[in-house]
Amino acid sequence: MPRPFRVPPTTPLEQQGGGTFSSLVELMQRLLAPDGCPWDREQSNESLRQYVLEEACEVIDAIDGGSAEELCDELGDLCLQVVFLSELARSRGDFGPDDVIRGICEKLVRRHPHVFENVAVRGADEVVRNWESIKADEKKGRALLDSVPRAFPSLLRATRVSEKVSRVGFDWPDHRGSRDKVNEELEELDEAMSTGDADRTEQELGDVLFALVNLARHRGIDPEAALRRTTDKFVRRFGHVETRVREARGDWPRDERNKPTRGVPLEQLDSYWEEAKRSEGA
Numbered sequence: 001m002p003r004p005f006r007v008p009p010t011t012p013l014e015q016q017g018g019g020t021f022s023s024l025v026e027l028m029q030r031l032l033a034p035d036g037c038p039w040d041r042e043q044s045n046e047s048l049r050q051y052v053l054e055e056a057c058e059v060i061d062a063i064d065g066g067s068a069e070e071l072c073d074e075l076g077d078l079c080l081q082v083v084f085l086s087e088l089a090r091s092r093g094d095f096g097p098d099d100v101i102r103g104i105c106e107k108l109v110r111r112h113p114h115v116f117e118n119v120a121v122r123g124a125d126e127v128v129r130n131w132e133s134i135k136a137d138e139k140k141g142r143a144l145l146d147s148v149p150r151a152f153p154s155l156l157r158a159t160r161v162s163e164k165v166s167r168v169g170f171d172w173p174d175h176r177g178s179r180d181k182v183n184e185e186l187e188e189l190d191e192a193m194s195t196g197d198a199d200r201t202e203q204e205l206g207d208v209l210f211a212l213v214n215l216a217r218h219r220g221i222d223p224e225a226a227l228r229r230t231t232d233k234f235v236r237r238f239g240h241v242e243t244r245v246r247e248a249r250g251d252w253p254r255d256e257r258n259k260p261t262r263g264v265p266l267e268q269l270d271s272y273w274e275e276a277k278r279s280e281g282a
Helices: 021-032 045-065 068-092 097-110 124-138 154-167 175-195 198-218 223-249 266-281
Strands: none
Touching (some): 154 198, 154 223
């Protein structure tokens, strides 16, 4: 016979203290029980990896979108992944959800001596410096770049690696060295492409991208934000192109699997693209 689960009632904001976290833990335990959900019971750290990334990205989209309701919903989805992984760890005897919460509480207390100890600070900049100093003490003996997760999106990982090595002086004196490096890497990319060697071309293209990340850092530009801005612009302009194609033809040409395919002349697509650019300029 199914066992009911009582969803926590809505509580006024001023009365909320995080007490409902235990309800999510209880619910996850129910789903992972022998008579729980077959799909949930089959999951592992590895299978949940993609969902952790997806949910984190959806939280970021919600932040960018500015909707409090959407952000609340996406934070719940991300919290689920934390509890799910914690319960899987408990089943293996590694740790549990309380260990996760206790661990972050200990870390926050340790890294906020200006709040929990008699340490005076003169503003947020000094807080950040103290945080980094305490963090460095905690991780003393580790390789400098070990703290940059390999699972980061590649552009973000390259940015963090570039920042880390710069702090110990492994860097160009100014942006001109980075700019010259971009030219050097582009020349090597052209040479690799001329040979037709796909593996070498991939390596040289990676070098170009890394050099551009360094240049962005020297100019105080977040390359992730710059690329996102350009991609958003491309999506917006191509949306105009697609609208014009459908106005003129009804839809894109379709292949035997009913997927959009080639067929609209490039000259026509380019003319629509230029329309979008002129519209933005106006």
